[in-house]
Amino acid sequence: MINKIIVGLLLFTSFSVAQLIGPKAVIQQNIHDFGDVKQGESVTTIFMISNSGGDILEIKDVRATCGCTAAKPDKNKLEPGESTKLEVTFNSKGRRGHQQKQVKVKTNDPDNQELILTIKCNVVIPEQTKSKTEGPKIYFENSQHNFGKVKEGQVYEHTFRFTNTGASTLNIKDVKSSCGCAVASVSSKELKPGESATLKVELDTAKRKGKMSRSITVMSNDPNDPNKILTLFADIEG
Numbered sequence: 001m002i003n004k005i006i007v008g009l010l011l012f013t014s015f016s017v018a019q020l021i022g023p024k025a026v027i028q029q030n031i032h033d034f035g036d037v038k039q040g041e042s043v044t045t046i047f048m049i050s051n052s053g054g055d056i057l058e059i060k061d062v063r064a065t066c067g068c069t070a071a072k073p074d075k076n077k078l079e080p081g082e083s084t085k086l087e088v089t090f091n092s093k094g095r096r097g098h099q100q101k102q103v104k105v106k107t108n109d110p111d112n113q114e115l116i117l118t119i120k121c122n123v124v125i126p127e128q129t130k131s132k133t134e135g136p137k138i139y140f141e142n143s144q145h146n147f148g149k150v151k152e153g154q155v156y157e158h159t160f161r162f163t164n165t166g167a168s169t170l171n172i173k174d175v176k177s178s179c180g181c182a183v184a185s186v187s188s189k190e191l192k193p194g195e196s197a198t199l200k201v202e203l204d205t206a207k208r209k210g211k212m213s214r215s216i217t218v219m220s221n222d223p224n225d226p227n228k229i230l231t232l233f234a235d236i237e238g
Contacts, residue, residue: 023078024053025109027117028178028215034121035223037092046229047086047117048215049105050178051078061106062086068095069119071103081212083178083231092123099123136193137166138222140230145201147234152205160199160230164191166222173219175199181206182214182232205236212236 051057105115164170188197
């Protein structure tokens with residue numbers, strides 16, 4: 001009887017550990033709205049997919065619900081803590097009015113075997129399109145930063161600099177991180193044309209190891225780039 005109990009406990013423990021170390025697919029934002037798009041234009045956005053589990057995450061298949069939409073990930077296998085970009089392009093040729101398309105991403109995450117991404121836009125004929133050159137425009141000198149080899153347990157900082165190169169006031173609506181280990185803050189949320197500001201990011205490497213990438217999404221009223229994605233890289237040594 002005691003042997004049966006021990007065997008049962010071992011099997012339960014093994015099952016629990018397997019669950020804990022399995023792959024886990026995480027996506028920071030699963031909807032993107034392009035706003036107004038000129039008929040005939042192709043527009044592209046990037047979704048970030050991360051593996052927050054303890055085993056390799058496999059992206060088995062990526063399919064769009066419409067031939068007007070194409071999607072392709074940079075990588076199909078993600079190590080624990082690793083992320084990849086999934087580029088989605090919508091071709092508005094021959095289309096008009098409100099559009100909503102989906103991209104389905106199949107993974108080996110037992111709890112999230114299918115991720116559903118959604119893109120939206122309003123296709124207008126050229127004469128209906130208002131000039132976006134009169135609006136605000138967010139410009140980052142660099143959209144990526146590699147911390148290189150760093151030590152586990154330390155907090156590292158990097159500052160991104162951005163400018164409003166448009167013709168009207170730029171408003172920063174929100175800043176989101178793909179992980180609680182990366183905290184971001186902006187020096188100013190309202191920039192007049194020509195003004196600059198900074199976005200400081202603190203990366204906490206506590207309890208993390210190996211290569212990792214994290215994303216920061218800056219949401220603004222820039223009509224052409226309302227969700228600007230910044231990417232952080234690090235190689236954490238124990």
